[in-house]
Amino acid sequence: MAVDFLTRAFSTSPPFESIAHLRTLVVCSAPVQQRKALALKVMREDLIMRIPHVLTVAGSDSGAGAGIQADLKACAARGVYCSTVITAVTAQNTVGIQGVCAVPEEFVAEQLKSVLSDMRVDVVKTGMLPSINIVKVICQSLKEFPVRALVVDPVMVSTSGDVLAGPSILDIFREELLPIADIVTPNLKEASALLGGVQLQTVDDMRSAAKSIHDIGPRHVLVKGGDLPASLDAVDVFFDGENFIELRSSRIKTWNTHGTGCTLASSIAAELAKGSPMLSAVEVAKRYVRTALDNSKDIVIGNGPHGPFDHLFKLKSNVQNPCSQWVFDPNDLFLYAVTDSGMNKKWGRSVTDAVKTAIQGGATIVQLREKDAKTGKFLEAAKACHNICRLHGVHLLINDRIDVALACDADGVHIGQSDMPVAVVRTLLGPEKIIGVSCKTPEQAQQAWVDGADYIGCGGVYPTNTKVNNLTVGLEGLKTVCLASKLPVVAIGGISVSNARSVMELGVPNLKGVAVVSAMFDTESILVETQKLHAVLMETRAVVK
Numbered sequence: 001m002a003v004d005f006l007t008r009a010f011s012t013s014p015p016f017e018s019i020a021h022l023r024t025l026v027v028c029s030a031p032v033q034q035r036k037a038l039a040l041k042v043m044r045e046d047l048i049m050r051i052p053h054v055l056t057v058a059g060s061d062s063g064a065g066a067g068i069q070a071d072l073k074a075c076a077a078r079g080v081y082c083s084t085v086i087t088a089v090t091a092q093n094t095v096g097i098q099g100v101c102a103v104p105e106e107f108v109a110e111q112l113k114s115v116l117s118d119m120r121v122d123v124v125k126t127g128m129l130p131s132i133n134i135v136k137v138i139c140q141s142l143k144e145f146p147v148r149a150l151v152v153d154p155v156m157v158s159t160s161g162d163v164l165a166g167p168s169i170l171d172i173f174r175e176e177l178l179p180i181a182d183i184v185t186p187n188l189k190e191a192s193a194l195l196g197g198v199q200l201q202t203v204d205d206m207r208s209a210a211k212s213i214h215d216i217g218p219r220h221v222l223v224k225g226g227d228l229p230a231s232l233d234a235v236d237v238f239f240d241g242e243n244f245i246e247l248r249s250s251r252i253k254t255w256n257t258h259g260t261g262c263t264l265a266s267s268i269a270a271e272l273a274k275g276s277p278m279l280s281a282v283e284v285a286k287r288y289v290r291t292a293l294d295n296s297k298d299i300v301i302g303n304g305p306h307g308p309f310d311h312l313f314k315l316k317s318n319v320q321n322p323c324s325q326w327v328f329d330p331n332d333l334f335l336y337a338v339t340d341s342g343m344n345k346k347w348g349r350s351v352t353d354a355v356k357t358a359i360q361g362g363a364t365i366v367q368l369r370e371k372d373a374k375t376g377k378f379l380e381a382a383k384a385c386h387n388i389c390r391l392h393g394v395h396l397l398i399n400d401r402i403d404v405a406l407a408c409d410a411d412g413v414h415i416g417q418s419d420m421p422v423a424v425v426r427t428l429l430g431p432e433k434i435i436g437v438s439c440k441t442p443e444q445a446q447q448a449w450v451d452g453a454d455y456i457g458c459g460g461v462y463p464t465n466t467k468v469n470n471l472t473v474g475l476e477g478l479k480t481v482c483l484a485s486k487l488p489v490v491a492i493g494g495i496s497v498s499n500a501r502s503v504m505e506l507g508v509p510n511l512k513g514v515a516v517v518s519a520m521f522d523t524e525s526i527l528v529e530t531q532k533l534h535a536v537l538m539e540t541r542a543v544v545k
């Protein structure tokens with residue numbers, strides 16, 4: 001049925017506008033005598049609500065910071081179902097591991113069969129695997145019951161330094177488990193052990209290790225650099241067999257890091273189960289772990305040096321859609337439309353028409369900046385614009401108003417230096433939402449990165465009438481901020497068709513686009529002016545590249 005449905009879907013013409021529209025088109029395009037049966041099947045599919053499912057195969061941590069318990073909490077937080085196969089029971093707390101009791105491999109096999117033969121598991125994630133035979137049993141079960149993806153966290157040593165799987169396990173990891181893994185996520189010690197004890201001290205070493213581990217057989221490798229000297233940023237190296245991607249973030253200063261490895265791997269599994277591509281899954285999982293750590297700095301549980309953190313921090317604040325999968329791409333900043341209620345009023349347009357036309361003209365991201373709107377009207381407009389943006393695959397951000405962004409489940413917010421602090425906004429919105437911050441200086445840009453923003457808006461590049469008393473930083477100021485920024489930058493302020501080229505020709509790699517208000521919305525034709533801006537940007541992109 002699924003294949004049949006997809007075949008029809010992709011041969012559907014004209015293009016469908018929504019899944020509901022597509023389903024109707026598919027049913028109507030079937031021969032008359034098949035339509036009723038097809039409609040019933042489609043309705044039944046609509047009614048069956050499948051929840052993405054991760055099976056974790058790992059050890060139990062009695063302290064509940066890591067292992068099976070961390071996996072269950074992470075999956076719950078990320079909105080997927082998690083079943084469990086327990087490979088070992090540990091007596092463990094925040095001080096260390098007091099005892100380990102491995103589960104006999106026959107009983108691991110029995111648990112695997114129970115789950116895999118009955119439930120539709122999307123992704124399997126492995127953690128602590130205390131014996132060679134347990135690894136064999138897992139590989140065998142996965143042959144018998146294939147799943148969509150296998151995430152291997154090659155757990156060997158706990159945060160407290162206790163050994164959870166000895167060197168004898170390495171051969172079977174290399175020979176049987178890694179070759180069937182979709183991603184393996186070693187930390188520096190584990191990567192070194194997998195490669196026979198090579199020294200890993202720099203990011204270049206991590207790249208070589210990622211490549212060598214990839215040669216063993218997994219499709220993707222994430223070498224986690226958390227153990228690099230604490231003075232450096234946190235860097236993980238992702239390798240897909242062709243490209244290396246350094247995933248950098250500032251370090252969160254906290255002792256509560258017990259269980260981060262398990263949580264990251266199960267969060268990656270959760271995103272894969274929802275259908276994310278691998279790099280997006282890794283990025284979202286990293287952001288989730290980072291936000292959880294940031295929200296758990298003050299927790300005190302136990303007397304040991306590394307306490308657990310709060311996976312379910314979101315329960316303390318607003319709950320967002322856990323199944324959203326759409327990750328921010330800095331290139332979305334290319335042509336950034338920022339609305340203005342005064343301008344729409346002047347030209348007699350609704351904000352929804354203005355947004356729709358800007359997107360038709362080539363806007364790649366939209367911000368609702370409705371300074372005069374009352375809250376109720378703003379929310380109404382935001383909901384309507386969000387529907388339009390979703391339909392066109394364009395992110396919608398809300399200027400200043402975190403409450404409105406939450407209420408309409410917008411993709412994020414843009415805030416200024418005197419608005420709510422980024423870290424607080426991040427807690428309110430969660431790890432997946434986009435946060436942009438206005439910055440005029442290198443110091444502000446650095447702080448935005450440390451606080452977990454996604455991009456910065458830098459201006460005014462030129463004088464503007466849209467924002468009163470706005471300081472103009474000029475092209476030089478923009479360049480200085482771009483060079484100091486670890487985040488992508490969008491330029492704003494007085495930018496139009498006549499000067500957009502000069503802005504983009506600064507040629508700084510993290511300057512990703514221009515944000516425009518009046519040159520788009522204070523015009524007779526939003527469509528024509530947006531198209532012109534888009535064309536200029538495309539030309540400069542070709543030249544700068």
Ligand SMILES: Cc1ncc(COP(=O)(O)OP(=O)(O)O)c(N)n1
Pocket residue numbers: 336338367369399400414415416417419436437438456457458459467490492515
């Ligand atoms: C993309 C982008 N950059 C900068 C701003 C300005 O934000 P802020 O400093 O909060 O000023 P107001 O827009 O609230 O007047 C922006 N909105 N968008």
Ligand SMILES: Cc1nc(C(=O)O)sc1CCOP(=O)(O)O
Pocket residue numbers: 338438457458459460461463464465466467470471492493494495515516517518519
């Ligand atoms: C909203 C805003 N922020 C700025 C900043 O410098 O941070 S300049 C600005 C107004 C941009 O409007 P226009 O494209 O009409 O000049």
Ligand SMILES: [Mg+2]
Pocket residue numbers: 399400414415416419
């Ligand atoms: Mg603001």
